[in-house]
Amino acid sequence: MMMRLLLMLSLLAHTLAVGQAIEFPYPPTGQVLDAGSWLGDERRSRLEGALGRYRKSYQIDVMVVVWERGLPPETSLEELAERVGETWAREPLWVVILHIPDSLHRPTAVYGGSDTKKFQEEVPAVALHSAVLRGMKERTTRAQVEALGLEAGEEFVFLKNRREFEHKEHLAHQQQQLQGPEGRHQSMIFRAVIATLLALVAVGVVALLYLRRRRPSDLQFPETRWRRRLGGKWSGGGQFVVALPPKIS
Amino acid sequence: MSDATNTKSSPRKYSARAFTRAPMVCPHCQSKLEQPEDTCGHCDFDLSQCTKAFPFVAPPLALIIDPAQLLPEGIEKEIRQTYQKVRKRARQVELSFCFVCLQAGVSIEEFAFWLHNTAPGADKARAWHLLVVGDLTSGRLTLTTGYALEPFIKPETWEAALQELAACIADDQWKEGLNGFLVDVRVLLTDAWQTAEWRRQKNHRRREAPIPSSDQPKNGDKAQESAEKESPEPTDEEDPVSKDRGRTQRESATSS
Numbered sequence: 001m002m003m004r005l006l007l008m009l010s011l012l013a014h015t016l017a018v019g020q021a022i023e024f025p026y027p028p029t030g031q032v033l034d035a036g037s038w039l040g041d042e043r044r045s046r047l048e049g050a051l052g053r054y055r056k057s058y059q060i061d062v063m064v065v066v067w068e069r070g071l072p073p074e075t076s077l078e079e080l081a082e083r084v085g086e087t088w089a090r091e092p093l094w095v096v097i098l099h100i101p102d103s104l105h106r107p108t109a110v111y112g113g114s115d116t117k118k119f120q121e122e123v124p125a126v127a128l129h130s131a132v133l134r135g136m137k138e139r140t141t142r143a144q145v146e147a148l149g150l151e152a153g154e155e156f157v158f159l160k161n162r163r164e165f166e167h168k169e170h171l172a173h174q175q176q177q178l179q180g181p182e183g184r185h186q187s188m189i190f191r192a193v194i195a196t197l198l199a200l201v202a203v204g205v206v207a208l209l210y211l212r213r214r215r216p217s218d219l220q221f222p223e224t225r226w227r228r229r230l231g232g233k234w235s236g237g238g239q240f241v242v243a244l245p246p247k248i249s
Numbered sequence: 250m251s252d253a254t255n256t257k258s259s260p261r262k263y264s265a266r267a268f269t270r271a272p273m274v275c276p277h278c279q280s281k282l283e284q285p286e287d288t289c290g291h292c293d294f295d296l297s298q299c300t301k302a303f304p305f306v307a308p309p310l311a312l313i314i315d316p317a318q319l320l321p322e323g324i325e326k327e328i329r330q331t332y333q334k335v336r337k338r339a340r341q342v343e344l345s346f347c348f349v350c351l352q353a354g355v356s357i358e359e360f361a362f363w364l365h366n367t368a369p370g371a372d373k374a375r376a377w378h379l380l381v382v383g384d385l386t387s388g389r390l391t392l393t394t395g396y397a398l399e400p401f402i403k404p405e406t407w408e409a410a411l412q413e414l415a416a417c418i419a420d421d422q423w424k425e426g427l428n429g430f431l432v433d434v435r436v437l438l439t440d441a442w443q444t445a446e447w448r449r450q451k452n453h454r455r456r457e458a459p460i461p462s463s464d465q466p467k468n469g470d471k472a473q474e475s476a477e478k479e480s481p482e483p484t485d486e487e488d489p490v491s492k493d494r495g496r497t498q499r500e501s502a503t504s505s
Contacts, residue, residue, distance in 0.1 A: 219339045219442040222449055224265045226376060226396035229273060229285040230362070231296035234375040236285075237276035237362035238382075238391035239404050242411045244419045 025069070027088040031055065031149075034066040038101045043146050054153040058160055061091035061113075062153040064145060067100045081110040089113060093160070095128070095152045099145050106136075107145045109152055119163060127155040263452070268400040268445055276358035299363040302355070307367040310378060314347035319385060320423055327424045331431040339438045341377045342398060346427060348383040357384040361393040373397075379434070381411070383418065390415050401441040410437060 025033070031051035032044050039047070051062045065084055071077060081098035093115035099107035109132055116124050135148035229236045273282040277294035288295045308314050312332055313325045335344060351360060361382040365375070376395035383390045390411055394402050410433035417426025 216439055216442070217337055219341075219439065221339070221341055221377075221398070221401055221442060221445055222263050222268075224263045224268065224397065224400050227265050227273060227285040227399070228396060229282060229287070230275065230289060230294060231287055232362060232366040233296075234371055234378070235362065235365035235380075235393050235395050236273055236399070237365075238358045238393040239271060239274060239399075239402065240408045240411070241358060241389050241391045242408060242415050244383075244385075244388035244390065244415045247419055 024084075024087060028063065028065075031062060032064045032066075034064070036066065036068050036101070038066045038068075039064075039142055039145065043142060047146055047149050050150055051153055054157055055091060058157050059091045059093065060153060060156045060160065061089050061094040062097070062149055062156070063088060063094065064097045064149040065099070066145070067098055071100060071103070071105070077105050077108045078110055081108050082112060085110060085112050091115075093156060095149075095156060097145060097148045097152065099141065101141075107141065107148055109135075109148050111152075111156070115160075119159065123159065124156070127159050128152060131155040263449065265400040268448060269402070271399075271402070271404055276362040277356065279358075296363070296366055299359050300367065302359060303363050307364050307369065308347075309370050310343070310345040310364075310368045310375075310380065312345060314345060314349075317348070317350055319348045319350070324423055324427065328427045328431060331428045331435075335431050335435045335438070338435050339442065341374075342379055342434075342438060343374060343377060344379045344381075344431070344434065346381045346383070348385065350386045351384045353386060355384075355386075357382055357387060357389050357391050360384070361391050365393045365395070381414070381430070388419075390418070401438075401445055403437075403441065403444075406437055406440070410434070 025035070027033075030048045032039065032047050034044055037044070047064055051064070054060045054062055063085070065081070067080065067084075071080060077098060077100070081096045084098060085094045085096040089112070091113065093111070093113040095109060095111045097107060097109050099105070109128055111124050111128050131151035131154070132148065135151040136144055138144040138147045227236065273285065274280070275282060275289040275292060275294055277298070278289060278292040280289065280291040282289065308316060312329070313320065332344065335342070347361075347364060349360070351357065361380060364382065365378065365380050368375075376397035378395045379398060380393040381390065382393065392402075392407055392411055410430055413433065414426045414430040417423070417429065
């Protein structure tokens with residue numbers, strides 16, 4: 001029993017020792033961590049510019065990490081990169097390009113962050129894979145690391161843009177579907193009102209024309225034999241007389 | 250209602266009795282004249298007596314005759330538009346308003362009779378003239394029509410229109426009164442024309458109906474004369490136009 005306990009403690013102690021072996025440096029202020037200037041100033045500044053733009057414009061944190069502290073025991077490069085990303089990432093979508101100089105490991109790229117859930121499961125992986133395929137075509141490792149950072153950034157920018165576009169389209173489509181019946185209803189009301197108004201105007205015009213035609217003009221009375229009398233050549237005098245009513249004061 | 254636009258009447262001359270049964274009255278003694286006579290059978294009145302009674306030159310028949318300046322200024326301009334509508338409706342008919350202050354005891358009927366017949370510039374149109382004369386001394390108004398228009402004037406409706414004019418004049422509402430009267434005239438002339446047309450057409454239908462052979466006269470001229478004599482005399486039953494349409498039609502005409 002004691003032996004078992006000792007064995008478990010020794011295993012736990014080993015794990016703790018391994019965990020404590022990963023010493024994280026301070027996170028980089030920019031996008032590149034290269035304390036030993038392995039990448040070179042020119043390449044580093046190019047990377048800082050491009051990756052900083054990705055972060056600023058698209059909220060994608062692409063970090064290029066040149067790890068000079070050695071790989072902790074029983075830890076893969078991908079695991080280390082993931083831990084780096086989870087620890088240092090400042091955006092909901094991040095990509096880490098990690099390389100340990102003077103090692104037999106090839107540069108590695110991993111992605112993560114809460115925004116990855118917004119994509120379909122395999123889409124970010126495919127994007128990263130194609131970025132790796134392109135980036136690894138470079139001849140030198142430094143160029144490969146630089147290319148990986150840039151390619152991964154571009155791929156994820158494209159991915160994000162496409163997702164936003166699809167989201168907008170989807171929303172627009174949804175909105176159309178939601179507002180469709182109401183819109184059609186309003187349109188029908190509008191058309192009905194217009195048709196009614198036109199009909200009323202037409203009826204009004206017809207009525208006016210009809211009334212105008214009905215209104216008599218230039219009436220010609222028939223000629224009669226005049227009843228000339230009392231020596232009057234044109235008139236025989238008045239037929240009736242009315243009195244002015246008294247003034248109301 | 251038949252088509253009333255651009256109607257041309259028959260060229261044939263009708264007997265006045267085909268359209269009216271209104272009596273002829275002597276302007277002097279107001280007695281009825283049974284037949285058109287040169288002098289009144291009761292008082293021997295005729296135009297020459299009138300001429301002696303009014304020994305001055307009559308003014309020409311304008312729309313407004315106002316020698317004593319009794320009417321407000323610019324009244325003619327204010328009623329001109331309504332007058333034009335009357336003229337447009339019945340171009341045969343002309344109209345004049347004459348307002349004077351006659352001496353006390355002078356008959357307005359005689360004055361109107363004299364003015365209608367002796368006013369200068371008379372031609373055939375004078376027989377279609379409608380003259381309204383007002384005497385502010387006696388406070389009376391009279392309407393005189395020419396011989397041609399006389400058969401189509403229905404005294405009761407025209408008298409109502411004249412009474413409305415008199416009421417307005419009594420209130421010094423000259424413009425409203427004259428314009429209202431002109432609207433009445435337009436409506437009444439339309440009614441008169443409709444009645445006349447109805448009677449004329451009815452007369453034609455009767456004439457076109459086959460006449461029994463025994464009644465057929467031999468001479469053509471005599472046939473026309475007998476037709477004239479047999480022309481239908483108007484009765485109140487035959488009148489297609491309601492008696493009391495004056496006011497309502499005036500209102501509708503005003504709104505139109």
